[in-house]
Amino acid sequence: MDYAVRGPIPQRAAELKKTGRKIISCNIGNPQALGQPPLSFYRQVLSILEYPELVEIYKGNSLSHCPETAIEYAEYIQGEMDTGLGAYSDSKGHLFIREAVAQFIDRRDNTLERKGVLSDPDNIFLTDGASEGAKNIIELLIKDRMDGIMIPIPQYPLYSATIRRCGGRQVNYYLNEEMGWILTKNELEESYAKAQTENINIRAIVVINPGNPTGAVLNKKCIDEIVSFASEKGIAIIADEVYQENTYDVKFHSFAQSVWECPEVPLFSLHSVSKGFSGECGHRGGYLEIRNMPRLESTNQTMNDVLFRQASVNLCSNTVGQILVYLMVNPPPMDSEAGKLHQTEVNTILSQLRSKASIIKRSFQEMDGVQCFGKVGAMYLFPRLNLLPKQKNDFDYCMALLDSTGLTTVNGGGFGQKEGTHHLRIAFLPPKSILEEVLPKWVDFHRNYINS
Ligand SMILES: Cc1ncc(COP(=O)(O)O)c(C=O)c1O
Structure with a gap:
């Protein structure tokens, strides 16, 4: 079995990381590894379920750190589960x-x-x-x-x-x-x-x-x-x-x-x-x-x-x-404090994803022979690389990009592609500040690579 998203390119990235190189892991759709914060409501409810005594602690602290809705959710879930997180559930799930x-x-x-x-x-x-x-x-x-x-x-x-x-x-x-x-x-x-x-x-x-x-x-x-x-x-x-x-x-x-x-x-x-x-x-x-x-x-x-x-x-x-x-x-109701915060966090994550995709797509316009078809969806861009030097393929390109900039992507061959075409996949997940730092380096790298 081959599994390119964890294949030789990320393995090389791990080696470079051990030597102290800064690596930007865009090879996999793993948002929290690239700084996306977990949703507060999820973690509040989970924390209480993992450690039910927290409810008493929160109540003793006039609920200042945990919205009432999270406590209500956790109590409801606890009641429905009957047995708690540490027990097996039904085979199909609760x-x-x-x-x-x-x-x-x-x-x-x-x-x-x-x-x-x-x-x-x-x-x-x-x-x-x-x-x-x-x-x-x-x-x-x-x-x-x-x-x-x-x-x-x-x-x-x-x-x-x-x-x-x-x-x-x-x-x-x-x-x-x-x-x-x-x-x-x-x-x-x-x-x-x-x-x-x-x-x-x-x-x-x-x-x-x-x-x-x-x-x-x-x-x-x-x-x-x-x-x-x-x-x-x-x-x-x-x-x-x-x-x-x-x-x-x-x-x-x-x-x-x-x-x-x-x-x-x-x-x-x-x-x-x-x-x-x-x-x-x-x-x-x-x-x-x-x-x-x-x-x-x-x-x-x-x-x-x-x-x-x-x-x-x-x-x-x-x-x-x-x-x-x-x-x-089953997100928290919109008319609760928790629901409002939750919706704001969700909107922020989705709008940041969309704008990070646009930033990367704009950089492709500065790269000769790079074409990115279709609308933005999921968490990835999959541009075609039209001007690779003879004898080079997209795997060579991704490896060289990694060595030069620390940016870890996956070559199109890892997903399958029409014969004779070359692509790479990049997850548009890193924070904007990191993208702004690395994208100009990628543009330079690309110019040098296709002319090498
Ligand atoms: C299309 C697709 N399906 C399934 C998965 C795996 O999802 P999960 O983490 O839920 O196993 C991924 C992960 O990247 C994916 O991209």
Whole structure:
């Protein structure tokens, strides 16, 4: 398995760091590692849950350090959990959290008003981050070595690595760079037809929306086309929607609402506390929602039964991650002090992300032969490098950029790209002050590199 975001470039960065070099880690979407502060409300509630005696201490201090809402939340959660953070939960995760997730999905998609299909808490699994959910599904979908999963190119390497680990076949479909990294039904058809000539039995298509590494956000028409493609071919959809809050200019459209009228298309959708405005990567929280639950061939069991058994073997996902999922889907009310502060913090994080992306994109204009297609989404820019010297590729470029400036990026090859093209991915997470310092160095480096 290859995993470029933790591959040779970051490994070289770690070596340089040991020698005292200043490293700016833009190789991975890890916001708090680059200075993004945790949301106050999350941490207040978590602290009380970890150490319930804090409530008495806060109360004795006239609540000056902790808003009443956080205490109420913590007391409510404690009551619902019954057992506390140190105990195992149900295998699928605490029921009250799965109910809150279902309500969040229905609010997000306006399901009731639009007479859609309500989310069912029984079909929701809380996971140790979205990665665990993705791995569990792919493991179940791949039964033999001719089973294939369609994945976008470029893609987040969790998918290529997991398919490989499970012994299945990776079937690439290419995103259209010049059209802003969207995907077309033609491309899906071609990729499917090619796989059929190789006798690959396609089981599912992975869609990452908003995209990593491209940042592209798919519109409703595109999503409906994917659903109709899946319906025609009789395959499932794995919708990785961990960046659903990171859309900046356009509205996010979920896959869940596009399958309301297609009960024949199984949908596995993933969300996480690692991204969005939460940035709680280290706490490993996420959920998997299943719609149009598939049956397992030649048994009377559903995927839910098997996933439940799989989850039971692991006992449960970590409880702190579960609580963060609860807080993500159930933020403090806007009319409370805590709610106002929370919203201000969220808005600040999202607007800073958007403006940091713009600053980096502006620098690309000063670099000859660098083209960055599409709107800004997720946490990454994925520019094309058109003028690399002969005999050099994007890996060489990223390594040299690291040596010269300390900026750690990942080369396009790590995500897959059209043959003959070169790219890099940069996470637009470092504080503005650091970007302002490093970007002019990158511009200089680029000029020298392409003329070397
Ligand atoms: C598209 C995508 N899916 C999943 C993940 C993993 O998320 P988690 O931290 O929830 O496992 C990432 C992490 O960068 C990602 O970019």
